[in-house]
Amino acid sequence: MATSLLRVCPPGELLRPLAVPERLLLGPGPTSSPPLLLLAPRRGWSSSAGARGAGAMLASVLPPQVMDEIKAGIQYAFQTRNRLSLALSGSGHCAMEAALFNLLERGDTVLVAINGIWGQRAAEIARRVGANVCELLKPPGKYFTPQDIEQGLVQHKPLVLFITHGESSTGVLQPLEGLGELCHRHGCLLLVDAVASLGGAPIFMDQQEIDVLYSGSQKVLNAPPGSAPISFSERARDKLLRRKTKPPSFYLDMGCLANYWGCDGEPRRYHHTAPINSFFSLREGLALLAERGLESSWERHRANCSLLCQGLLDMGLELFVEEEQARLPTITTVRVPEGYSWKDITAFLMDKHGVEIAGGLGPTAGKVLRIGLMGCNSTRDSVERVLGALRDALQRCPRSRL
């Protein structure tokens, strides 16, 4: 790309190595973790006595400087200058709840664009908080046009529109151009789920006038699941400030979290014990993205997804999302070939090739295979490996007689 479209640059402080001093933690907790607990996920270390003793140290409170680095990393990844940008102490699903819990009050009308499992979930959560939920439906595999959205806005007059940028259950990438402006013309806030797409497909929170955007740590950011970046525009912040009732959750109350993360200019107060290690990992994931650059990340995901799709088509398989530009670059959905069982194929890939892919989810359950190429896994080598494994599966998996 000749001219960069980015308005928010990679934050310098994020590019410096993470410094965590070693300390003996004798505060009221968290307490120091022995090495086996910190490393268990990677090495599968035994809990036998030999592995213990040294007592690895970690911080008990997230250093404010690391929090600031995470915030700067989120602002870069989201391409926003929103002050209210922070990471939640939970997975992407927790971020969906945080967005809806904070934006909605009982009786507020929310329009939920449903073309897969995530819209269904958002509608379910919005109903639990007592909102008036209107649904805008599209078949799985399809996306919403600005005309679809405008019709919904005119008909239902919602205060908030929920839409999914990367529909991981169907493999659809929702075009966002113009939707923010459209929503604002109709007095509505735009809430976007980018759990599966952030870093893998262009998104510009400020330029696209998105009011609330969230993602997860475990997709393109390559960190373990358990933390979730989120950001609120000034418009969205105004709605929070005008609330008549408190959000149902204290854990996810953006007012408290804004203070905890130093977004409100007040001295930081204790709110809850953060998943410190998860945040350190998130910080490193954001650093990696900042170091390599968003545009190069988008381009790499596009190119490898393209290569994968071509390979699948060459094998005679059928892609679930027909239009090429509507395909999510991070997760590709391919129809289960006739006569095969998706379970046989995924089990074969796991057992014979050590490669994990998934079946469908929600509306695509039983119909598709889902192949993810995200972050450090979006490589030509991964594409070749999964294509080779699939070719092998089609030859060796049992086929029902038609």
Added chain:
Amino acid sequence: MATSLLRVCPPGELLRPLAVPERLLLGPGPTSSPPLLLLAPRRGWSSSAGARGAGAMLASVLPPQVMDEIKAGIQYAFQTRNRLSLALSGSGHCAMEAALFNLLERGDTVLVAINGIWGQRAAEIARRVGANVCELLKPPGKYFTPQDIEQGLVQHKPLVLFITHGESSTGVLQPLEGLGELCHRHGCLLLVDAVASLGGAPIFMDQQEIDVLYSGSQKVLNAPPGSAPISFSERARDKLLRRKTKPPSFYLDMGCLANYWGCDGEPRRYHHTAPINSFFSLREGLALLAERGLESSWERHRANCSLLCQGLLDMGLELFVEEEQARLPTITTVRVPEGYSWKDITAFLMDKHGVEIAGGLGPTAGKVLRIGLMGCNSTRDSVERVLGALRDALQRCPRSRL
């Protein structure tokens, strides 16, 4: 201890090494983490290119066998046979919300025993879900007697009583004997917060007739913060089944989680992306507790706390909790000595001795220092180190002229 009081034995499957096969994760996420992201917390590894490449693997879905091991570990730590025992994807605070979100409906009366910050928090959360909140108050540093509780039950006729076993803001250990029976005689469920006490002081969920019990991963269990064990008795489960409305949170809905964790006998369905690494660490923390034994853990925490308290008294310091048997074995509160600032002392310990202790919290802010001796940090060596550091601080920290 001659005869064991334990009814639930250390689960054999938890004592075996955790086995996590290495795999290339090409599903719809979580995706594989490079080693630096998994190890960042421990080593503070740089995000420079050299550290990357190998691509460490982790599981994308928590293996059911590991979930079962965690459940067995929780049953052992809680001394319960409750089927509905599982770990939540959030910190101890998240568990408090889960307990109240699921137990309470709008208009339900809940009696909250408040003698520190945790009762205050529980009351705040209960109000957010629309419950009728009655408060039972004691000054910080004091505990509730069965007479106090019975008066409250008679006066307010609550459906749920909330009480804190280990009050980490004040250093009080709440005696639980007889409270369960008392509550049940008055048609009330007993909800106990054991975030700071589990594994450090005896608790017997079944024998003590506790209906909902929860804790956190980051105290005695020595795992990083971010997961929280919780268990519901059959009585509590009955109340969940009789609910007229859904709990406000889908993320923390015990009905969904019971299925996700295989507690309901139905095939497990996808619910949310779990913080897998946190759960692996929790599994190892529970394994350590099971291996060493609860009784030995209780005894070690008691002995080291005793040693610490004696050392503090010998130094001329005043303990915040007067009655010896009411002192929490995991967290000791000591009054800030006259003429000193708590900030000077904690900063001195950190800077000159690399030891982290904390100041007060909530009602004890500014009044006390809090010293934690939890899990692998509850050792004679830790006691000596913190006492030596405090002695040094009293000599070298600035003292205001009185």
